Amino acid sequence: MKSSIYQSSKNVFLDTVNVEDYIQLDRVSTIYQSLKDSVRKPLKMILLFGKPGTGKSMFLTKLYHDLSSIQKVYIYRTPILDESEFYKVLAQDLFGIKYKGELNFTQFMRVVEEYETEETPLVLLDEAQLYSNSLMEKIRLLSDTRKVKFVITLHKTEKEDLIAKAHFQTRIWETIELENASSMELKIYIQKKLMKANCFDSANMFQNKSVNLIHKLTNGNYRDTNKLLYTLFDIYSYYDEQNNYTAINRNHISNKIIEMSAIHTGLVNA
Amino acid sequence: MLNVNELESKWLRYKIKSYIPHAIIAVSTIIITLSVVTIYNLKPTVKVDVHADKNLQVSPTKTLPLVEQNTTIKEKSQQAIIANSNLAIIEKNKNPLQNSTPLAQSNEQKKDKIIMSPSLDFMVNMRTNIPAKYEIVTPAKDIQNIVIEEPIQENVLDLSEKAIDLESSQEDVSYESKKGSISINRQNTHDDIKYVIERFKKNNNPALSLFIAKKYYELGDYHKAYNYSLVTNEINHDIEASWLIFAKSLVKLNEKEMAIKTLTQYIDHSKSNRAQILLDEINAGKFK
Structure with a gap:
């Protein structure tokens, strides 16, 4: 029973x-x-950017x-790097047209312009x-037709800033930046996450001192x-199994175990 | 699966590493604090010596009123006062010499050590005392009045003070005289004497005060010669030359009787041949 607490928390x-x-965190909810x-809004493109994680x-x-039940939404979690493949996937998903051969940008633009919805x-x-710069430029042109709306996520690095400026500055109507959590937000995040999984005991173990250390490390x-x-x-599960109380x-939460975890995950150089 | 044991040893190393800067800061702070404390403590130890020296200088002055009272009550004439104080000197000299037990010797050693450090207070006392001494030897007409007046009492005190100091400095004679003979250059001008006086004020060396007394005697300033020989006796009461200058100065200041009494008492105490010769000369009227 005891081991299951830590196991399920893990x-x-x-x-x-x-x-x-x-x-749901206050700040995150507002951003969302x-x-x-x-x-x-009748926006062509929305840029969502922030540091990894x-x-x-x-x-x-x-x-x-949230939107899939009320409108046509298509999500691509992993980038389709091949241009032809990208157009073919969009043509099939958005317009229900299957292409067996190559599909270039001109052909796809014709399909998009002819499609009435x-x-x-x-x-x-x-x-x-x-995505390559070339493909990003074509995505911009696609959004200019107003037949397709894009929400894209970017890592916040110098390179991504450059992409944002060079290709989308005039076209993006909304830019939303995501930031790391504050110490208080992190505590709520951890506790809510644990309580959602019914790990109330584990959630109660996270006091301000422990969370501050976690925040400092992450x-x-x-x-x-x-x-x-x-x-x-x-x-914790290991110690529990070893009956090392x-x-x-x-x-x-033991600070020692927090630091051990940080060493193991590479957050701290031991 | 996690290798928790390895992780624990890694954590231990990490903690040691993370504490090293703190330890360095803590150790350096302690070292700095200790050194600062040590530096500050060094100053008070020097002060302690000064205090000890002050105490030494003060202690005779505390005993002085007793002598003062005795002398003023017993004797109403100036000569009588001086003679009485001289008696007191000898009495006090005899006791420590006769009872030179190990304890007394150790006390003398302690005093020797303290005498080595300069005492400005002593100089202050000396300055204030000098004019009074000068007045002691003044006209015998006003003896009764002088006895009543405070300055006369101070005079008597100085003599007795000298007597008290005689106790502690038998061993000093050789040491101090050696020290003095090394550094004194014989010059006769007043400016040179002033220079020696300045040096004497700094190191309180009886050899210097004796030198000053001799020089003043040679220059015919018998009052000052008398005072400095008295000062020398206060510091070290076993210097024969200072007693001789003291007696000679008294004779020159027309205090022949007092000079004879003082010399007699000193001869009784020290069996000094030179003092005996001088006494004979004074009695025979050869020394005027």
């Missing part, structure tokens, strides 16, 4: 993008609401999950920084926090 922090794992509002993919997934389909492109990055806590509960205190 599984909560598996690094997966699942709508069920989406945690503004994203939803932007989607309703700030929840861009989760946002996109959540948006897809009441509502503009929304295309969600994750990890857009992996800078409030959600992905790093998930990795750290996964390892942390793995270590001196190493674990059920009232609060």
Whole structure:
């Protein structure tokens, strides 16, 4: 029974993008609401950017999950790097047209312009920084037709900033930036995540002191926090299995184990 | 599967590493604090010596009123006062010499050590005392009045003070005289004497004060010669030359009787041949 507490707590922090794992935080909710509002506006393109692990993919997934029941939404979590393949996939998904051979940009533009629909389909492109500049330029031209609307996510790096400036500055109507969590937000995030999985005991173990240390180690990055806590509960499970109760205190999270987890995940150079 | 044991050892190394800067800061802070404390503590220890020296200088002055009272009550004439104080000197000299127990010797050693450090207070006392001494030897007409007046009492005090100091400095004679003979250059001008006086004020060396007394005597300034020989006796009461200058100065200041009494008492105490010769000369009227 005891081991299952730590085991189930560990599984909560598996690094997966699942709508069920989406945690409502005040600031995140506000950003998400503004994203939803932007989607309703007649925008050509929306740019969602932030550092890795700030929840861009989760946002996109959540948006897809929320909008898919009310409008045409298509999500591409992994980039389609081949241009022809990209057009063919869009032609099939958006317009229901299957192409067996090569499909170039001119042919696809003709298809898009000829296609008449009441509502503009929304295309969600994750990890857009992996697309080539040429393809990004063509995506811009596609959005100019106003027949397709794009929401793209980018990592916030110098390169991505350049892409944003060079190709989309005039066309993007909405830019939404995601940031790392504050210490308080991180505490709520951890506790809500655990409580969602009915791990109330584990959730209560996270006091401010422990969360502050976690925040210090992860800078409030959600992905790093998930990795750290996964390892942390793995270590707890180990001690629990070994009946080493001196190493674990059920009232609060041990700083030693937090640091051990940070060493294991590479957040700290030992 | 996690290798928790390896992780624990890694964590231990990480903690040690992370504490090294703190430890360095803590150790350096402690070292700095200790060195600062040590530096500050060094100053007070020097002060302690000064205090000890002050105490030494002060202690005779505390005993002085007793002598003063005795002398003023018993004797109403100036000569009588001086003679009485000289008696006191000898009495006090005899006791420590006769009872030169190990304890007394150790006390003398302690005092020797303290005497080595300069005492400005002593100089202050000396300055204030000098004019009074000068007045002691003044006209015998006003003896009764002088006895009543405070300055006379101070005079008597100085003599007795000298007597008290005689106790402690038997061993000093050789040491101090050696020290003095090395550094003194014999020059006769007043400016040179002033220079020696300045040096004496700094190091309180009885050899210097004796030198000054001799020089003043040679220059015919018998009052100052008397005062400096008295000062020398205060510091070290076993210097024969200072007693001789003291007696000679008294004779020159027309205090022949007092000079004879002082010399007699000194001869009784020290069996000095030179003092005996001088006494004979004074009695025979050869020394005027």
